[in-house]
Amino acid sequence: MVVEDNVTNQAVAQGMLEKFGVHIDLVANGQEAITALEQLPYDLVFMDCQMPVMDGYDATRRIRDPQSSVKNHNIPVIAMTANAMQGDRDKCIEAGMDDHIAKPVDPRKLRRALEQWLPVCCQQTNPEGDEGKSDESRSAENPEVSINHDSAPSPQHSDEPVFDYTDMRSRLADDDTLVRTVAEAFLGDMPDQIEQLKVLVAADNKAQSTAQLHKIRGAAANVGGMALSALALTMEQAGKAADLEAIRERLPELENRFVQLKAAMKERLFETTNR
Numbered sequence: 260m261v262v263e264d265n266v267t268n269q270a271v272a273q274g275m276l277e278k279f280g281v282h283i284d285l286v287a288n289g290q291e292a293i294t295a296l297e298q299l300p301y302d303l304v305f306m307d308c309q310m311p312v313m314d315g316y317d318a319t320r321r322i323r324d325p326q327s328s329v330k331n332h333n334i335p336v337i338a339m340t341a342n343a344m345q346g347d348r349d350k351c352i353e354a355g356m357d358d359h360i361a362k363p364v365d366p367r368k369l370r371r372a373l374e375q376w377l378p379v380c381c382q383q384t385n386p387e388g389d390e391g392k393s394d395e396s397r398s399a400e401n402p403e404v405s406i407n408h409d410s411a412p413s414p415q416h417s418d419e420p421v422f423d424y425t426d427m428r429s430r431l432a433d434d435d436t437l438v439r440t441v442a443e444a445f446l447g448d449m450p451d452q453i454e455q456l457k458v459l460v461a462a463d464n465k466a467q468s469t470a471q472l473h474k475i476r477g478a479a480a481n482v483g484g485m486a487l488s489a490l491a492l493t494m495e496q497a498g499k500a501a502d503l504e505a506i507r508e509r510l511p512e513l514e515n516r517f518v519q520l521k522a523a524m525k526e527r528l529f530e531t532t533n534r
Contacts, residue, residue: 260284260301262292262318263339264310265452267445267478268362271430272305272339274437275366279373289318296322296329303377306356308340308347309470315340316354323355335376339364341477363480366430419485421516422523427483442524445482449517452478460507468506469498475513479520487516 261272264287276283284301286292290313292304304322308315319336321327338351341362348359357376360368431437452475459468476491490513497505 260286260292260295260303261305261339262286262289262310262315263305263307264288265307265474265478266448267441268307268481270441270444271364271481274431274434274441275364275369276305276373278366278432278434278437279370281373281377289313289315289321292318293321293327293329296331296334297327298330300330301334303373304334304336305339305360306336308338308342308351309473315356316350319351319355337372337376341473341480362477363426363430366432419489421484421486421519422527423483423485424527425483426485427481430481430483439528442482442528445478445484446521446524449475449478449521453514453517456513457510460503460510463503465498465501465503468503469495472498472506482524484516484520484524487513487520490516 261269261276261283263269263272263285269285273283273285284295284299286295288310289306292306293313295301296304306315306319313321315338322329322334322336323332325332335358336356338348338356338359339362340347340351340359351359358372360372427441428435428438431441452471456468456471456475459471472491472495476488476495479485479488479491490509494506494509494513497503497509
């Protein structure tokens, strides 16, 4: 099961996991995850952390609670989140999660997580080559050490590419159909995400504005929109510092970054379809 509220990230996760031969169900928040886990014996959960209704931390605590009605309290739960600092990983482990994968997701690290946590009976035999062989698997004696060693993304964005097509295509197994499917989902959803951010900023809602920027950052990074993602990170950090005015001042720049990304994606993907 993938627990994720952003449609772009849902499309990316579904596409990547299906490439590895894994059947998944998608739910949009922690409460929906709990309801599903009460009904079906899933093998593995990929859990976003920041979601409406119920976040990933509370959902995981509910899963681990022996008084809850989920079918398997010990099901592996892997955080899949744009938060990549060591403190973020520690928070995931403290909530009861087993591992942490940073967004944008590296297919090799996703494959290693599947090999580590998916029951052997459910694993495909190397469906996408041998790139996922792990040299950093966690030992059974030390189950609380994450296999993911990503560093936090840099807030600098002046030199970031508008659209890193190579990165996006590689992330999606060089599948042009999947690339276009994810791109269409992103381009259709991002205007709504930016509009929602503008509403939250106008309402002086610092916490929700920061959370919304976190969502924008992760979605942009997943499609290779590195300049947009980096700017969203800078604004997100301003929100964490309670500087709503800094966010407000950069909203036009954020919108312009998306316009540039949209144009670059359409041009590049149009070229791809006519090779």
